[in-house]
Amino acid sequence: MKENVASTLVFILLLFLNTNLLNGQSPPEKPEIFKCRSPEKETFTCWWKPGADGGLPTNYTLTYHKEGETVTHECPDYRTGGPNSCYFNKKHTSIWTIYIITVNATNQMGSSSSEPRYVDVTYIVEPDPPVNLTLELKQPEDRKSYLWMKWFPPTLVDVRSGWLTLQYEIRLKPEKAAEWETHFAGQQTQFKILSLYPGQKYLVQVRCKPDHGFWSEWSPESSIQIPNAW
Numbered sequence: 001m002k003e004n005v006a007s008t009l010v011f012i013l014l015l016f017l018n019t020n021l022l023n024g025q026s027p028p029e030k031p032e033i034f035k036c037r038s039p040e041k042e043t044f045t046c047w048w049k050p051g052a053d054g055g056l057p058t059n060y061t062l063t064y065h066k067e068g069e070t071v072t073h074e075c076p077d078y079r080t081g082g083p084n085s086c087y088f089n090k091k092h093t094s095i096w097t098i099y100i101i102t103v104n105a106t107n108q109m110g111s112s113s114s115e116p117r118y119v120d121v122t123y124i125v126e127p128d129p130p131v132n133l134t135l136e137l138k139q140p141e142d143r144k145s146y147l148w149m150k151w152f153p154p155t156l157v158d159v160r161s162g163w164l165t166l167q168y169e170i171r172l173k174p175e176k177a178a179e180w181e182t183h184f185a186g187q188q189t190q191f192k193i194l195s196l197y198p199g200q201k202y203l204v205q206v207r208c209k210p211d212h213g214f215w216s217e218w219s220p221e222s223s224i225q226i227p228n229a230w
Contacts (some may be wrong), residue, residue: 026054031103033117037126040156041095041164041210043079044088044121048103048114056107062086067098095121123169125213127166128154130189130206135224138192148226150190151206154216166208169215174200175223199228 029051038044050060061180062075072086074087086101099121101189103114130151153159153166170191171180185191196202205218 011037024055025109027108028052028056028058028105028112030056030112031060031105031114033101033103033114036101036117036119036124038093038121038124039126039128039154040158040215041121041125042090042158044119044124045085045091046117046119047081047085047099050084050105051112053105054107054109056109058105058107060084061104061106062101062163063104064099064101066094067100093121119224124213125164125210127157127164127208127210127213127216129216129219130154130168130208133204133206133219133222135202135204135222137224137226140201144194147193147196147202147226148190149192149204149222151191151219154208165211167210168206168208170206171202171218172204174202196226198226201225 031050032046033046033048036046046062048062050058050062052112055221062078063072064075065072076092077087077089078085080087080089097120097144099119101117101119105112130153133149133151136148137145138148149170151168157166158166159166165187167187168185168189168191169182170185171182173180183191183193201223203221203223205221207216207218209215
């Protein structure tokens with residue numbers, strides 16, 4: 001009797017699976033964690049790309065554990081970073097710690113998991129661009145004229161305490177030129193350029209990079225008109 005019941009259950013399960021496969025339905029494909037980023041070495045976000053959903057509603061969960069620990073946790077915040085993301089606030093962020101992160105996809109037909117992503121927050125810092133880029137023409141009486149520029153670090157980054165040290169890079173060009181001229185500014189938040197073409201409108205941008213991590217995006221363009229008598 002038990003064998004008959006077991007055989008019937010297996011038959012029903014196979015029938016269900018075959019019916020769904022004939023309808024083009026299948027387990028979800030493996031998702032991919034494609035980026036993890038910290039803007040200030042105090043919080044971070046990871047994003048993933050879903051695979052094909054197999055023609056069925058699919059649920060995604062991000063789980064992680066810290067190297068050397070056995071307890072697995074689920075993503076603390078699926079909202080702040082936008083779709084297909086997980087945000088770790090200050091409470092859930094530790095530096096000099098390896099996070100092993102996996103995204104799991106599940107639908108009615110089965111499940112799949114991404115390749116694990118190993119994350120050390122110290123090495124995924126990508127700051128926001130510097131802010132308040134200001135341009136000014138300086139024409140000293142006894143020296144050559146120059147373009148003076150200054151800016152401020154990204155709002156979220158704590159540079160005063162030394163928690164994060166930033167280096168800066170500037171680029172500029174005449175408005176209609178194709179190529180940018182790039183200058184490394186080190187840790188200073190001001191810079192001057194001596195050699196400019198008279199009568200040209202110049203575009204200027206600045207970006208920043210931590211000791212360990214990646215360059216920010218370029219700041220929005222600022223512009224200044226160089227007089228003909230320069």
